[in-house]
Amino acid sequence: QKEVEQDPGPLSVPEGAIVSLNCTYSNSAFQYFMWYRQYSRKGPELLMYTYSSGNKEDGRFTAQVDKSSKYISLFIRDSQPSDSATYLCAMRRGSSASKIIFGSGTRLSIRP
Amino acid sequence: KAGVTQTPRYLIKTRGQQVTLSCSPISGHRSVSWYQQTPGQGLQFLFEYFSETQRNKGNFPGRFSGRQFSNSRSEMNVSTLELGDSALYLCASSLEGASGDGYTFGSGTRLTVV
Numbered sequence: 591q592k593e594v595e596q597d598p599g600p601l602s603v604p605e606g607a608i609v610s611l612n613c614t615y616s617n618s619a620f621q622y623f624m625w626y627r628q629y630s631r632k633g634p635e636l637l638m639y640t641y642s643s644g645n646k647e648d649g650r651f652t653a654q655v656d657k658s659s660k661y662i663s664l665f666i667r668d669s670q671p672s673d674s675a676t677y678l679c680a681m682r683r684g685s686s687a688s689k690i691i692f693g694s695g696t697r698l699s700i701r702p
Numbered sequence: 703k704a705g706v707t708q709t710p711r712y713l714i715k716t717r718g719q720q721v722t723l724s725c726s727p728i729s730g731h732r733s734v735s736w737y738q739q740t741p742g743q744g745l746q747f748l749f750e751y752f753s754e755t756q757r758n759k760g761n762f763p764g765r766f767s768g769r770q771f772s773n774s775r776s777e778m779n780v781s782t783l784e785l786g787d788s789a790l791y792l793c794a795s796s797l798e799g800a801s802g803d804g805y806t807f808g809s810g811t812r813l814t815v816v
Binding site: 596624626631632633634635636678688689690691692693694695 | 706735737743744745747750758760792794805806807808809810
């Protein structure tokens with residue numbers, strides 16, 4: 591069983607829709623949770639960074655962490671065609687020396 | 703400021719050959735991590751170097767190795783290439799370690815083994 595599970599999609603939604611992306615994990619030691627966006631032929635770029643449980647909002651993006659359920663989500667409001675990319679969840683334990691573990695990524699397509 | 707630079711961008715090698723990939727981190731970043739990305743397995747951690755020392759290692763065979771120089775530039779080497787080594791190899795740098803908010807990726811080197 592992988593430490594981090596993520597539905598690979600693809601997920602296709604119309605422009606303006608609310609998108610929900612999710613990951614589950616098995617290691618309760620994870621404390622830092624991230625979402626990365628990766629465009630074709632590019633490296634991943636950090637979108638959201640959250641410590642422990644709770645919500646964090648940044649513009650059209652909201653990250654949620656539920657440590658009791660070992661479940662994290664990313665919501666995108668008013669989705670745009672430019673949001674079409676692969677979204678990767680990632681997490682790590684407390685130490686700054688601990689490696690980051692990534693989900694396999696969800697491919698998202700926003701239809702104009 | 704300049705981002706993480708990986709060279710070359712594309713590489714085609716034959717089975718059995720060896721390859722060296724290079725990563726120049728953001729100026730001032732001392733930690734460099736390497737990941738392999740494939741459609742089937744996603745991003746898999748290879749190793750992390752911090753101040754010229756390997757600090758973390760993933761579950762890859764000994765054919766995969768790396769090093770970091772005093773200027774924080776890093777190289778990874780794959781010997782005796784196999785077809786399954788075809789992948790996008792990504793390098794990420796950060797100031798102190800695997801800090802989520804300081805982790806910057808390069809655009810990767812796409813390696814094709816034929």
